[in-house]
Amino acid sequence: MTVNHASKAQALDALSARERAVAEKFATGMTYREIGNALFIAPTTVRTHLAAIYEKLGVSTKIGLATYFAGGAGARPDGSLSGALPVLAIFPIECLNSEERWHRFADGLSSDITIDLARYAGLHVIAFHTMKSLGSKPADFAADGKALGVTYFVSGQLRADDQRIRLTMELADAANGVSLWRERYDRPAEDVFALQDSLTESIINVFAGSYGMLATVGRNAVRRKPPASLRAYDFYLLALEQHTTFSRAGNVEAIRLFSRALELDPAFANCWAELAYAYSVEACNGFGDDLLISIENWRIAAENALRLDPTDSCAHACLGNVRACVGDLEGAERAHRRALEYGCNHAGILLLLAGSKALVAGDPAEAIPLIERAMRLNPLAPPWYFGMQGRVLFAVGRHREAVAALRRSSPESPDVLMFLALSHAAMGEAGAAARAAARLRAEFPGFSVERFIAGYPVTNPDALLAIRHSAELARLA
Secondary structure, three states: OOOOHHHHHHHHHOOOHHHHHHHHHHHOOOOHHHHHHHHOOOHHHHHHHHHHHHHHHOOOOHHHHHHHHHOOOOOOOOOOOOOOOOEEEEOOOEEOOOOHHHHHHHHHHHHHHHHHHOOOOOOEEOOHHHHHHHOOOHHHOHHHHHHHOOOEEEEEEEEEOOOEEEEEEEEEEOOOOOEEEEEEEEEEOOOHHHHHHHHHHHHHHHHOOOOOHHHHHHHHHHOOOOHHHOOHHHHHHHHHHHHOOOOHHHHHHHHHHHHHHHHHOOOOHHHHHHHHHHHHHHHHHOOOOOHHHHHHHHHHHHHHHHHHOOOOHHHHHHHHHHHHHOOOHHHHHHHHHHHHHHHOOOHHHHHHHHHHHHHOOOOHHHHHHHHHHHHHHOOOOOHHHHHHHHHHHHHOOOHHHHHHHHOOOOOOOHHHHHHHHHHHHHOOOHHHHHHHHHHHHHHOOOOOHHHHHHHOOOOOHHHHHHHHHHHHHOOOO
16 A cells, blocks of 8 residues: 555645655665755754654654655555564663753663664664653553554663663563563763764664564564465565575575565565575575576666665665676775665674675775674674675685684585685695685585686675685685
8 A cells, every 4th residue: 555645745744844855865865964964964963853754754664754755666654565574662761860861861862773773674663752652661561562563662771870871671572571682781971972872783783684683583483373374574584594594505495485575575675685685695606507697686686675775775785796797896886885874883784895895896904894893783793794704804814814704604605615715725724725625616516716706796806816816726716
């Protein structure tokens, strides 16, 4: 169902001129900073306006907002897609300190977490002002949560003094109130604004992404369902789990499950983006029969994702690499910049971009800070993070560290074995290099170094030279 013209006009009339300007720019994909520069306001003021805009328009995601300015085919007024996405309610964080400044800090933190989580296309978040106006605590939320269709809720408590801040956050099932996750964050209270950003980023990365708490909880629930009752979002969650094994069997199954989700919901933007990423893995690892077909499927999926959601950072990252596959390095760098703008607080996106800077386009030295930031943002650090870290460290010549990182990654991924062989060869460790190379040939006979170079693609001259030289030493060339 789409928003009809009369409803759109009435809702938009409720916005002030400044709010409408912010909404229009955000809907087109501009970042907080870009909007602030264009309208001569601070990025924090942009966030405040967006909270009010979401409340007035009755939307919770950027896709829902875009329906008011670009038609939004297939999206509902609330931004949900076929009713498949989980709905998250974030209670205003309770401040246990009597000072007014800490109450303001708690409210600002609650608002930031709500707005930034709403930027994820795979998540439906109740607007902060809606939650604040209810005034209820989690124990009294049953009726309100049912009316809003809430799946999970988040609550928190803040204790603070001039030296330290302690924040306790909890995720619970809205249906029964059962606690699903709880964490405590301790930080020095030196710079309140930097602290607010740091806490917001940490919490978002624990919740969101394929290894985040919401995905984990969702997958556990999906496994208890009869297969005939699975929805698009359920297939998407199962696909993400398979995808992040980076094995041949896992990638084949991920593509099947993502495709099944898209049959049920063709407007699922984030699913298109993840499908693009799965095809990119197929291309560089030799998991498909035809490299050109893998690249074409990769391109189509990335472009479909961006048609539905121009701010999807994963889709921009995938589009950047596929443009490099066809020789458009300027287009690749533009897409990577957009991915960083929209995914600067997303650990997984930072890892993808680090790999692209090291091997595709850009300065490999700039990849290291991206890796380090990603590791700080997501303390869960799934195995594929270390695989990406290993290839980046190899590209900058830190071979010993590369081996240590690669040994913490997935042993079922051919590119991990390749970079292990290359790193050992670069250090003159012929025996270790030969063992990794032998395993690679035995377990992945369809893989080759040149296939990886063409399908990743490796276009950075120094990285290309290093890979080919070490491949000769490891007898993989």
